[in-house]
Amino acid sequence: MDSQPRSICLVGVGLITGSLGLALRAAGAAGEVTGFGRDPRRLEKARALGAIDRFSTDPHQVVAQADVVVLGVPLGAVAPVLAHLAPALPADAVLTDVGSAKGCVVADVERVFGGLPDGFVPGHPIAGTEHSGVEAAFASLYQNRRVLLTPTRATRPGATETITAMWQAAGATVTTMSVAHHDRMLAMTSHLPHMLAFGLVDMLSRAPDHEEILDYAAGGFRDFTRIASSDPVMWRDVCLGNREAILSALGDYQRDLTELARLIESADAAGLESVFASAKATRDANRHRFED
Amino acid sequence: MDSQPRSICLVGVGLITGSLGLALRAAGAAGEVTGFGRDPRRLEKARALGAIDRFSTDPHQVVAQADVVVLGVPLGAVAPVLAHLAPALPADAVLTDVGSAKGCVVADVERVFGGLPDGFVPGHPIAGTEHSGVEAAFASLYQNRRVLLTPTRATRPGATETITAMWQAAGATVTTMSVAHHDRMLAMTSHLPHMLAFGLVDMLSRAPDHEEILDYAAGGFRDFTRIASSDPVMWRDVCLGNREAILSALGDYQRDLTELARLIESADAAGLESVFASAKATRDANRHRFED
Numbered sequence: 001m002d003s004q005p006r007s008i009c010l011v012g013v014g015l016i017t018g019s020l021g022l023a024l025r026a027a028g029a030a031g032e033v034t035g036f037g038r039d040p041r042r043l044e045k046a047r048a049l050g051a052i053d054r055f056s057t058d059p060h061q062v063v064a065q066a067d068v069v070v071l072g073v074p075l076g077a078v079a080p081v082l083a084h085l086a087p088a089l090p091a092d093a094v095l096t097d098v099g100s101a102k103g104c105v106v107a108d109v110e111r112v113f114g115g116l117p118d119g120f121v122p123g124h125p126i127a128g129t130e131h132s133g134v135e136a137a138f139a140s141l142y143q144n145r146r147v148l149l150t151p152t153r154a155t156r157p158g159a160t161e162t163i164t165a166m167w168q169a170a171g172a173t174v175t176t177m178s179v180a181h182h183d184r185m186l187a188m189t190s191h192l193p194h195m196l197a198f199g200l201v202d203m204l205s206r207a208p209d210h211e212e213i214l215d216y217a218a219g220g221f222r223d224f225t226r227i228a229s230s231d232p233v234m235w236r237d238v239c240l241g242n243r244e245a246i247l248s249a250l251g252d253y254q255r256d257l258t259e260l261a262r263l264i265e266s267a268d269a270a271g272l273e274s275v276f277a278s279a280k281a282t283r284d285a286n287r288h289r290f291e292d
Numbered sequence: 293m294d295s296q297p298r299s300i301c302l303v304g305v306g307l308i309t310g311s312l313g314l315a316l317r318a319a320g321a322a323g324e325v326t327g328f329g330r331d332p333r334r335l336e337k338a339r340a341l342g343a344i345d346r347f348s349t350d351p352h353q354v355v356a357q358a359d360v361v362v363l364g365v366p367l368g369a370v371a372p373v374l375a376h377l378a379p380a381l382p383a384d385a386v387l388t389d390v391g392s393a394k395g396c397v398v399a400d401v402e403r404v405f406g407g408l409p410d411g412f413v414p415g416h417p418i419a420g421t422e423h424s425g426v427e428a429a430f431a432s433l434y435q436n437r438r439v440l441l442t443p444t445r446a447t448r449p450g451a452t453e454t455i456t457a458m459w460q461a462a463g464a465t466v467t468t469m470s471v472a473h474h475d476r477m478l479a480m481t482s483h484l485p486h487m488l489a490f491g492l493v494d495m496l497s498r499a500p501d502h503e504e505i506l507d508y509a510a511g512g513f514r515d516f517t518r519i520a521s522s523d524p525v526m527w528r529d530v531c532l533g534n535r536e537a538i539l540s541a542l543g544d545y546q547r548d549l550t551e552l553a554r555l556i557e558s559a560d561a562a563g564l565e566s567v568f569a570s571a572k573a574t575r576d577a578n579r580h581r582f583e584d
Contacts, residue, residue: 228571
């Protein structure tokens with residue numbers, strides 16, 4: 001598709017799709033941006049905030065007219081929501097999503113449609129805040145952020161181009177990779193760190209003197225707590241959805257932690273300094289990547 | 293001591309003691325602030341930056357005149373530096389330090405002096421940045437920050453009052469507790485989180501595709517990398533100095549991580565959501581403690 005989409009339908013309008021809607025409308029990158037969901041009051045809020053032009057709780061009013069459908073529901077809801085939408089989805093529509101894991105979404109799509117539609121382009125914008133809901137959405141969320149697309153063996157090139165152009169219109173850079181590579185990368189750089197942070201906050205909150213512990217949170221603990229403020233349901237679904245890659249990364253980490261414990265146990269000064277110096281060197285060499 | 297100190301000597305003038313010197317001189321909280329160290333050029337820099345009034349590499353020129361001596365050297369250097377200073381230290385001087393662990397400092401002092409001096413007040417300001425050196429020092433570092441003092445069984449009350457007043461003059465609030473309690477608290481809120489972060493950055497830096505991994509650092513990993521930029525020598529010494537409390541906290545954490553891995557392995561949705569919700573509730577209930 002060379003021209004811009006006439007109609008982009010956002011299925012579930014929260015922080016991620018809401019920000020996309022705001023960006024696309026600001027950029028004039030679609031004829032219209034519509035919304036579909038279960039709660040008309042939340043959809044009205046999305047419209048009032050400018051994320052969408054119009055909405056409906058009936059897929060035949062919005063999904064059926066769409067050139068592009070962006071699935072913005074929790075990973076655990078992908079299969080039932082798609083099953084609900086499928087009868088209204090135009091045969092040549094491009095379907096994409098924004099989930100933090102891709103293998104499970106591909107599996108859900110394949111199950112619902114009895115195969116992989118050639119218009120399906122799994123996607124994942126690497127952006128977000130610890131807030132949720134369309135009230136937290138803003139048009140510049142994707143400026144200079146990276147979006148990962150994982151076209152399947154069935155995806156037609158034109159569909160990938162359409163979704164690439166959509167995210168570029170929102171200000172993002174787009175990279176494609178395989179589903180497996182995506183899930184492994186994200187397990188290491190996002191899912192595992194979240195597990196580690198959740199685990200630490202949970203452990204300290206159960207300590208007998210946890211009130212006092214939280215008073216001394218300035219010393220490193222605070223960095224972990226921001227992550228722990230993320231949505232529990234989303235992260236439950238990420239664990240279930242990217243289970244194998246997360247378990248693999250977690251296993252590797254646990255082995256490294258055991259080795260670190262051994263270095264401390266045996267008071268191996270040189271070994272400890274080496275681990276810490278390596279980590280610092282990595283961070284310092286890559287500062288530019290870590291700062292907005 | 294009711295009146296302010298005539299002479300406060302900073303032994304080692306880096307970020308922590310340098311900022312203290314800047315704060316005390318700005319507050320007019322001492323007759324003079326002096327510096328002692330090995331490198332006259334670095335001491336001259338500290339003087340030029342306003343952290344100290346004068347300095348010497350000869351303890352008899354600065355330590356011998358001090359009412360208060362603040363030890364600001366790495367944990368691993370405490371014993372040898374104290375042994376070097378001891379002949380010049382006035383019998384009634386108040387001695388304090390700024391180390392991230394207290395048990396090892398108390399042990400070093402006891403060994404060097406053949407007992408615990410009644411003027412010795414172990415201390416630890418909960419403040420700092422990932423930078424080091426007096427060039428990074430600033431006068432407001434301790435504003436509204438917490439300083440923990442761990443007077444020993446031998447410490448005279450007047451000495452604790454002197455050090456309390458000193459830190460209050462720098463803008464901090466002061467809390468006292470036992471050495472063991474301090475080391476356990478800091479193991480959980482600072483030392484363990486640093487171990488976890490160092491471990492993660494080190495693991496990812498050794499992955500075959502680590503260059504690409506670092507490109508996707510926005511998703512949680514970045515929060516860990518700031519911690520990993522800390523001084524490797526300081527953290528080596530913290531591991532060695534607070535070894536038992538760190539191993540205890542690390543062991544508890546490893547057991548919790550094994551349980552989390554089990555929840556993921558068995559796809560226990562309710563169990564996972566419960567852990568994440570508990571962590572989020574803790575963080576949200578304590579936001580005010582985590583934000584400056």
